[in-house]
Amino acid sequence: MAQAPVYHQHEIVIVGAGGAGLMAAVYLAGRDVAVLSKLYPTRSHTGTAQGGIGAALGNTEEDHWEWHMFDTVKGSDYLADQDAVEILTREAIEVVYDLEHWGLPFSRTPDGKIDQRRFGGHTREFGQGPVRRSCYAADRTGHMILQTLFQQCIKNNVQFFNEYFLLDLLIEEGRAAGVVALSIADGQLHVFHAKAVLLATGGCGRIYQTTSNAHALTGDAMAVALRRGIPLEDMEFFQFHPTGIYKLGILITEGARGEGGKLLNGRGERFMQKYAPTLLDLAPRDIISRAIYRELRQGHGVNGKWYVHLDLTHLGREVIETKLPDITDFVRTYLGIDPIREPIPVQPTAHYAMGGIPTDVGGRVVVDEKNTPLPGLYAAGECACVSVHGANRLGTNSLVDILVFGRRSGQDMQRYVRENDFPRLPAKPAEAAQLLLSRLRASPNGRGVTASAVRDDLRREMMDKASVFRDESSLTQMVDLMRDLQQRYQEVRIQDRGHVFNTDLVEAIELGYLLDVAEATATAGLVRTESRGAHFREDFPKRDDANWLKHSLACRTVTGAIELKYKPVTLTRFQPQERKY
Amino acid sequence: MRISLKIKRFDPERDREPHWDEYQLEMEPTDRVLDALNHVKWYLDGTLAMRRSCEHGICGSDAMLINGRNRLACKVLLKDVGEHVTVEPLRGFAVIKDLVVDMEGFFAKYRSLHPYLMAGDPEPRAERRQSPPERHRYDDTTKCIHCAACTTACPSFWSNPDYVGPAAIVNAHRFVFDSRDLATAERLTLLGVRDGVWRCRTIFNCVDACPRGIDITRAIGEIKKAILLGGR
Secondary structure, three states, rough: OOOOOOOEEEEEEEOOOOHHHHHHHHHHOEEEEEEOOOOOOOHHHHHHOOOEEEEEOOOOOOOHHHHHHHOOOOOOOOOHHHHHHHHHHHHHHHHHHHHHHHOOOOEOOOOEEEOOOEEEEEEEEEOEEEEEEEEEEOHHHHOOOOOHHHHHHHOOOHHHHHEEEEEEEEEEEOOEEEEEEEEEEOOOOEEEEEEEEEEEOOOOOHHHHOOOOOOOOOOOOHHHHOOOOOOOOOOOOOOEEEEEEEEOOOOOOOOOOOOEEEEEEEOOOOOHHHHOOOHHHHOHHHHHHHHHHHHHHHHHHOHHHEEEEEOHHHHHHHHHHOHHHHHHHHHHHHHHHOOOOOOOOEEEEEEEEOOOOOOOOOOEEEEEOOEEEEEEEEEHHEEEEEEOOOOOOOOHHHHHHHHHHHHHHHHHHHHHHHHHHOOOOOEEEOOOHHHHHHHHHOOOOOOEEOHHHHHHHHHHHHHHHHOOOOOOOHHHHHHHHHHHHHHHHHEEEOOOOOOOOOOOHHHHHHHHHHHHHHHHHHHHHHOOOOOOOOOOEOOOOOOOOHHHHHHHHHHHOOOOOOOEEEEEOOOOOOOOOOOOO | OEEEEEEOOOOOOOOOOOOOEEEEEEEEOOOOOHHHHHHHEEEEOOOOOOOOOOOOOOOOOOEEEEEEEEEEOOOOEEEHHHHEEEOOOOOOOOOOOEEEEHHHHHHHHHHOOOOOOOOOOOOOOOOOOOHHHHHHHHHHHHHOOOOOOOOOEEEEEEEEHHHHHHHHHHHHHHHOOOOOOOOOOHHHHHHOOOOHHHHHHOOOOHHHHHHOOOOOHHHHHHHHHHHHHOOO
C-alpha cells in the first residue's frame, strides 16, 4: 500500500540539526526555513565534542591565523584545498566571538578572556612547538556549542521538524528541489519542496565496529547524494582517534594530552618519542594512531592486550576535576578507574570522515572534476568535503569547520533564494522512498535476513580490513565482501509491522546508507596506491605527490559500480613538504 | 552474567494497555542496560522502540525508569543493578510506544523561559569579559542535557502537569546567574509564578535523578532567594 505523502513548501530546507545545520539556521533567521532532524536537535553528535574549537585569538600567547593555516595544511598531509583552509582559519576567530556573544560559557583566563589550551598538531611559528589555540569550555565544548546554537534558534523562532528521517533528495532540471523524509513518530512520508537544500547530517563512523560515533551517524546525506548521482570526495580518508576507551569507543579528548597527559606502552615507555620527537603526544591523530598500532603489533600493549595507557596521574586533582570533568566521569563510570590515580586503557577508535559531499567554499555542492555546482544544493559539516581537512583532520578544526561553513552556506542560500524561484518538483517525488519502504516491509521470502546480522558483519569486516592499516589484499577482500553484503541487504526484511515509531524500519534504511558509504570508502582506498594522512597502505607506505596529489571522487554509475575520478588540490601558500613532527 | 530483563511494552497500534515482556539474557557485568536493550532489539525482538544515540551519557536520549529510578540507560552498568532489571518509560509524559515518550511539552516549557542570552547592544568586537569566579557561578546549570529525568521524577510535576519543572528552571538559572545577561528582572518575573519555582517543594527527587549531577534543588532555591531579595 503506497502511502500518499504530505507536502510542505519552504524556501530553504536544512537536513541535520547539529552545529552546521543550526549555524546556518541562525544566519537565516527570519527567512522561510525548515530544519529537519532525525533526532531532537540537542541529541546531535556535535554535543559530544569535548576538547575545544581552534582559533588564533592569541589570548594566552602569540598566535596568528597563518600559523593555524599552516598547521591545518600540514596536518592534512597537503591534501586540503588551501584557499578553503585560509577561509577556515581566518573566519575561525569571528565564529568564536559569535559564539561568545551568543552566550557560550567558555572557560576563562584570569583576566576574563576566552581561555585556550594546547592541542594535537597546533603549533607556533610553523611547527616550532605547541601553541595554545583551542578555545574550550571544560571538556564539554561541543555540548556548549550545541546548546548555544539551539538557544539562538529558539530566540529566532526557527521551525523544526523533529524526528524526521531523510529518505531521498529531489533534483529536477538540474536543480535541487527538496527532500523526502519519514516522520518517525507516525510513519508518514513527507515531501519538502524547496528552493535550496542544505545537507548537514554528519559523519558515518558506524561503518566501523569500534567507533566514537553515536548510533545516529550512518552517513545519511552522503548515501542519499551518492544514490542521486552526486560523487563523494576523499572517502578513503577516515580518521582513527588514538584515545578511545578500550573496547567501548568512548572518546577521551585530545585535550587531556593538551593538559599534559602522556601515552605509555606496556613497558611504561613514552613511545611517541620514537615517532614524533618534537610534538610527542600532541602529534596529529593519524600519526599517533599508527604509532599505537605499531606498538601493539610489536607486543608492547599493556598486559599483552590491545591497548596502551593514557596517563593523567601527574596532572593533579585540580586540573583533572576542573578541566577534564566529563572524561573523569566516563572513566569512573565505565571502567571504575580514577584517572587521578590510575592510567586509562585506550586504543584507536573510528572517529571522523574527512571525506564527504564535495562543496566549494560557499557550501555549494559541486558534482564533477571541474567543480560544477548543482544549483540550490548545499552541504556543510562532517558530511561535506570542502576540503579543509584533506587526508587528516586536526583536533578542534571540526568545530571550526561546521560553524564557518554552516555560516557561509546560510549566507549563500540567502542570496540564492532571493535570486531564484521555486523549481518544479519531480513527477512522483516520493516514489523511490515508497519503493524502498515497501521492500523492507514485505514478507520475508524464506531466508529472513535481519538488518542486525548484515550490519554486524559490515562493521567487523571494515574494522579488520579497511581501518588504520590497509593493503591491496585486505581492501580487495573488502570490496568483494561489499558486493555480498549489498546482495544480502536486498533480502533484509523488518520485523516491526507498525507505523508508529518504527525504529526497526529506520535502522534497516540506515544500514543501506552504511553499506553505500562503506563501499565508497573501500573502493577509493583500494585505488589510491600511496599512503597519505589517515589512509595508510602497508604495500605503498610512502606519500606519492607526483601521482596522487589529488582528490578522489567516487560516483555510483548507472551500472551500479563505483567509479573513481580525480580533481586537483588547490595549493596557495604552502608547498608540500615531508610531514614530520 | 545471566540477567532477567523485564520491559514495559506498549504498541498503540495493537495494545489497549501496557504489558510486560521478559527476556533471559547472557551479558557481561560491565555492559550497560542500553546494551541489554539493544541486544533484545537486534537479536530477539525488532519491534522494541527506544531512543538512544551517543551511548555515553551526553546526548540525553535514553532516560528511562530502571529498577524504579530515573536513569540514563547508557550510564547504568548491569553489575550495579543486578540480575533482575526492570525497565519502563519515564512517568508523567504520554507514552508513544514502549520506552518512547512525548517530549514536546517538556521542550515547550524550556522554550517558555527564554533560554538564550540577552546581553544588550552593542556587542564588543572580541569577547565580553567574564572572570573565572563569574564563570564558575553558573557552571553547574550549564550541564543540562534535557534528558527529562528530573522533571519526570518530580512529584510536584506529577500532580501539577503545568509546573514548568526542574529542567526548565535549571536552564533559566543558567542565564539568571550569567554575569553577561541583563534580563534578570524579566526572568525572575517569569519564574516567580505559581507554576514556576513556587511549585517546588524541595523534595530532591530531581537531584537524585540527574545524570549530570546538577544540584537542581539548590539552583531552584537560589532562584527563589533571588526573587525574594529582588535580584541575583
